[in-house]
Amino acid sequence: xxxxxxxxxxxxxxxxxxxxxxxxxxxxxxxxxxxxxxxxxxxxxxxxxxxxxxxxxxxxxxxxxxxxxxxxxxxxxxxxxxxxxxxxxxxxxxxxxxxxxxxxxxxxxxxxxxxxxxxxxxxxxxxxxxxxxxxxxxxxxxxxxxxxxxxxxxxxxxxxxxx
Numbered sequence: 001x002x003x004x005x006x007x008x009x010x011x012x013x014x015x016x017x018x019x020x021x022x023x024x025x026x027x028x029x030x031x032x033x034x035x036x037x038x039x040x041x042x043x044x045x046x047x048x049x050x051x052x053x054x055x056x057x058x059x060x061x062x063x064x065x066x067x068x069x070x071x072x073x074x075x076x077x078x079x080x081x082x083x084x085x086x087x088x089x090x091x092x093x094x095x096x097x098x099x100x101x102x103x104x105x106x107x108x109x110x111x112x113x114x115x116x117x118x119x120x121x122x123x124x125x126x127x128x129x130x131x132x133x134x135x136x137x138x139x140x141x142x143x144x145x146x147x148x149x150x151x152x153x154x155x156x157x158x159x160x161x162x163x
Contacts (some may be wrong), residue, residue: 026128047081066094066101068108075143088129088139096125112146
């Protein structure tokens with residue numbers, strides 16, 4: 001009758017336990033990286049949901065008389081929710097539930113010199129602006145430039161309107 005012999009296990013040998021631990025560490029590290037990698041996106045999504053809920057609760061009525069000029073001039077009233085060099089996210093209540101105005105605002109911002117891209121979410125009033133940090137070293141300089149350009153545009157427009 002053959003005798004049963006115990007098969008060696010990895011846990012019984014100190015030398016074979018090291019690869020198991022390093023493999024386990026790699027798995028944990030990969031999981032950690034996936035979680036941490038999505039934190040910024042998740043925070044911004046959560047923030048959008050909070051703003052959406054607040055907008056729903058306050059139920060502000062759409063102001064049909066707003067123009068892109070009004071929005072650009074009102075950027076000074078926007079709250080800055082994220083400011084990373086080259087990327088700025090603003091919250092502007094006047095853009096909530098204004099689909100057409102949001103699209104026109106994104107187009108107008110994208111046409112500004114030094115702005116690489118612009119996105120506007122009409123559901124939350126979120127404005128995302130990508131900009132050239134060589135031209136605008138800070139978000140304040142970018143916003144000031146947009147507001148000043150808009151004020152100059154309004155003055156020119158006023159002078160050309162018939163009295």
